[in-house]
Amino acid sequence: METQFTSKVFATETIQLGQTRETIVRGGRDKFALLPKAFAGIKQIGVIGWGSQGPAQAQNLRDSLAGTDIKVKVGLRSGSSSMQSARQAGFTEENGTLGEMYAVIAESDMVLLLISDAAQVENYKQVFAVLKKGAILGLSHGFLLGHLESVGEQFPAGINVIGVCPKGMGPSVRRLYVQGKEVNGAGINCSFAVDQDVDGKATDQALGWAVAVGAPYVFKTTLGYEFRSDIFGERGILLGAVHGVAEALYRNFVMEKGMAEEEAFTATVENITGPLSKTISHHGIIAVYNNLAAEEKKIFERMYSAAYHPAFEILMEIYDEVSSGNEIRSVVLAGRRFERYPMGKIDGTRMWQVGARVRAARVGAPKVNPVTAGLYCAVMMAQIDLLIEKGHCLSEVCNESVIEAVDSLNPYMHFKGVAYMVDNCSTTARLGSRKWAPRFDYNIMQQALVDFDGGKAADSKLLDAFRNHMIHAVLATVATMRPSVDISLSE
Numbered sequence: 001m002e003t004q005f006t007s008k009v010f011a012t013e014t015i016q017l018g019q020t021r022e023t024i025v026r027g028g029r030d031k032f033a034l035l036p037k038a039f040a041g042i043k044q045i046g047v048i049g050w051g052s053q054g055p056a057q058a059q060n061l062r063d064s065l066a067g068t069d070i071k072v073k074v075g076l077r078s079g080s081s082s083m084q085s086a087r088q089a090g091f092t093e094e095n096g097t098l099g100e101m102y103a104v105i106a107e108s109d110m111v112l113l114l115i116s117d118a119a120q121v122e123n124y125k126q127v128f129a130v131l132k133k134g135a136i137l138g139l140s141h142g143f144l145l146g147h148l149e150s151v152g153e154q155f156p157a158g159i160n161v162i163g164v165c166p167k168g169m170g171p172s173v174r175r176l177y178v179q180g181k182e183v184n185g186a187g188i189n190c191s192f193a194v195d196q197d198v199d200g201k202a203t204d205q206a207l208g209w210a211v212a213v214g215a216p217y218v219f220k221t222t223l224g225y226e227f228r229s230d231i232f233g234e235r236g237i238l239l240g241a242v243h244g245v246a247e248a249l250y251r252n253f254v255m256e257k258g259m260a261e262e263e264a265f266t267a268t269v270e271n272i273t274g275p276l277s278k279t280i281s282h283h284g285i286i287a288v289y290n291n292l293a294a295e296e297k298k299i300f301e302r303m304y305s306a307a308y309h310p311a312f313e314i315l316m317e318i319y320d321e322v323s324s325g326n327e328i329r330s331v332v333l334a335g336r337r338f339e340r341y342p343m344g345k346i347d348g349t350r351m352w353q354v355g356a357r358v359r360a361a362r363v364g365a366p367k368v369n370p371v372t373a374g375l376y377c378a379v380m381m382a383q384i385d386l387l388i389e390k391g392h393c394l395s396e397v398c399n400e401s402v403i404e405a406v407d408s409l410n411p412y413m414h415f416k417g418v419a420y421m422v423d424n425c426s427t428t429a430r431l432g433s434r435k436w437a438p439r440f441d442y443n444i445m446q447q448a449l450v451d452f453d454g455g456k457a458a459d460s461k462l463l464d465a466f467r468n469h470m471i472h473a474v475l476a477t478v479a480t481m482r483p484s485v486d487i488s489l490s491e
Contacts, residue, residue, distance in 0.1 A: 003393045005220050009038045009204045010211070017394040017477060018470045024395070025207050026481065027215040028185040036068050038208025039110070040201070042136070046108030048075045048101055048127075049115035050082035052426045053140050053166065056174035057114060057213050059089055060187075062097075063177075064212040073097050075104025102130050110136040110205070116427045117143040117328075118335030124148075128156045136160045136205055142227030143328060143428060145195065149224075150325035155196060162206040163193035163223050165230065166213060167399040168408030169425045172487060177214035179485050186484045187214025188408060189399055191221040217481040219395035229392050231322045231428065233400035236315055236383045238409055239425065239433035242272060243346070243418050244440025245375055250351050252449050261354045262361075267369040269355055272376055273414035274365045277406040281482065284475040285380060285402070286467070288373050296370040301458040303374030304381075307448040308462055312382040314439050319386060330435070331428050343430060346437075347419035355417050375448065377466075379440075380405070384471050398471070398478045407483060415489040 003022040006012065010025045039045075045065075047058040054074070062072040074091040076082055078100050091098040105111050105127060113120060113127060120127075124144060131137065137159055139145075148154060155161045166173045168188035180186025190210040194202040210218040221229075234240065246269050253264035279287050292300055321327040347355075380401060387397045412421035422433045 001222060001225060001391060001393055003220050003395075005203055007204055007207055009034050010207050015477060017474045020394060022219055022393060022395055024481070025211070025218045027187065027211045027217060029180070030184055031211045032064050035065060035208050035212055036070065038204045038211075039070055042070060042109040042205075044071045044073055044108045045110045045112065046073050046075050046104040047112045047114060048105060049113070049119075050074065050076055050080070050086055051114065051116055052170035052424065053173065054114040054170070055085070055089060056170040056177070057112065057140070058086075058091065059174060060177045060213040061209075062090070064214075071097065073099060073104050073108065075099055075101040075108075077101050102126065106130045106132060108132070108135065110138060112138040112140070112209075113144070114140055116335070117141060118332050118427060120144045121147045121332050122335070131156065131159065134159065136162065136202075138206075138209060139163045139223065140165050141230060141426075141428075142193070142223035143231070143331075145223040146227045146325060146328045147332070150328065158198055159196065160194075160198055160202040160205060161196040162202050162209070163191075163195065163226060164206055164209045164213070165191045165193070165221075165226050166215070167191065167404045169412070171412075171424050172408040173213060175489070176483055176485070176487055179488060180214060180483075183484045185214070185216050187216055188483070189403060189481070190215035190218050191226055191396060191399070192218055193221050193223045193226055195223050216483055219393065221393060221396050225392055225396065228319070228322050228390070229387060229396050229400045231327055231432065232315075232319050232387075233383070233404070234425065234429040235318045235327075235432040235436040237380050237401055238405050239422055239429055240436035241311065241379050241383070241440045242376070242405070242410070242413075243422070243433055243437035245379060245444055246272065246418070247351065247437070248441045248444040248449065249372060249375060252445070252453075256453060261350075262358050265351065265354050265358045266366045268372055269413065270358060270362075270366050271369050271372045273410045275368050276373060276376055277410040277414070278365075280402060281406040281486075282479065284472050284479065285377055286472040288368070288377055289467070292368065292370055292373070296368075298458070299370040300374035300377075301463050302456065303371050303448075303452050304378040304466065305459040305462055306451040306456060307375045307378035307444060308382050310443040310447040311379040311440070312386065314436070314443055315382055315386050318436060319390060327432070331431055334431050335427070343434065345419060346422060346434060347417050352417050352419070359416075371452070375444070381466060381469070381471075394474050395478065398475055402475060403478065403482070407487065411487045411489055
């Protein structure tokens with residue numbers, strides 16, 4: 001995949017990641033003055049949808065473009081229950097910034113289609129039909145491309161088709177942007193993609209969009225690689241895997257090790273969302289291992305060895321399901337069942353009730369549990385290795401396997417539990433987490449924990465590969481471009 005590009009508007013730089021060189025653009029509020037040039041000829045940006053990404057991107061774009069003649073207008077279905085929420089955010093019919101979905105699409109020069117993935121599949125023909133001549137179609141996920149490929153269709157000719165994909169849930173995109181008002185930048189990293197460029201302006205339009213929503217840094221991908229890594233990642237360590245890992249390990253600690261429930265929750269979820277996430281965010285995965293005492297390292301090594309291959313097995317299956325189109329079809333079909341069977345709650349079990357008590361009594365950060373550390377790092381590394389094997393650029397690998405987890409998602413689980421994390425995400429992500437978390441739970445329980453509890457020796461070759469993995473140097477480079485503040489969550 002080509003990872004280098006040029007821009008007529010924004011300063012670019014080239015970074016070395018492993019054996020590859022990637023061009024990036026650094027964001028920041030000092031770049032907002034360049035946005036009118038990036039959006040030259042665009043008088044109205046229509047933000048369609050008010051789900052996970054819609055509210056965040058609409059508000060960030062509006063704030064970033066304040067003082068210009070570019071209008072940001074939200075388009076929603078007539079009678080949508082989200083209308084009131086959009087009005088509360090300052091988008092109203094009276095000020096001309098809120099309207100019916102298809103009317104907004106028809107009048108906008110740039111259309112950001114941020115309705116749910118399933119809704120995109122159900123409505124794309126009508127969307128394409130009303131796009132004005134020469135409009136720009138923007139997507140924050142390659143899901144629609146995946147669907148079009150599966151049915152042998154294409155985007156309309158004669159328009160720019162771009163993607164800007166924040167590497168975090170919508171609420172994080174907004175929260176970090178707001179926090180960044182006091183510093184120059186804070187936000188969520190974005191990948192961008194140009195699927196069609198009819199006038200030579202698509203790259204700068206995409207970069208402008210990414211900078212405007214607050215990306216600290218922007219890297220290049222394709223919509224095809226994006227939807228594969230994104231759908232795969234949220235079913236993996238970002239959501240599904242971390243949920244399954246926590247459930248399996250908590251149950252093992254209580255039932256097999258005789259831990260008190262509060263102690264077990266602290267050793268699992270509180271470990272993952274607290275010291276492990278903080279360490280990985282600032283210092284990388286290898287720092288988790290290096291910070292352990294000698295005896296703790298031995299425990300980490302045995303658990304890492306026991307968990308890596310059971311995790312890799314499921315991750316292979318997930319990637320195949322995504323690449324084949326099966327997972328995309330699964331999401332579309334699920335959407336058609338929602339009226340009869342909406343998604344149920346995922347935090348009603350005793351474990352998550354215990355978690356609420358632990359959070360209420362929280363004082364400081366717990367000591368790292370080497371079993372939890374070994375298991376979590378093994379799953380994360382397995383995901384990294386699979387994405388590298390599949391040819392994804394290293395920025396995409398890092399963001400979809402590490403940065404999004406520790407900087408955007410895990411803080412939400414730390415704040416209010418697994419449901420608060422998962423259900424702040426897109427419908428596609430929520431479905432994927434519910435579908436695949438039990439698979440990780442089962443494989444970890446039946447294979448990894450059985451081998452670990454049975455005393456199986458560590459795999460020296462696997463551990464050497466971990467300790468010497470090039471991803472550690474890559475993460476160190478990428479860490480220099482992390483959000484300028486840690487996300488802050490409060491009531």
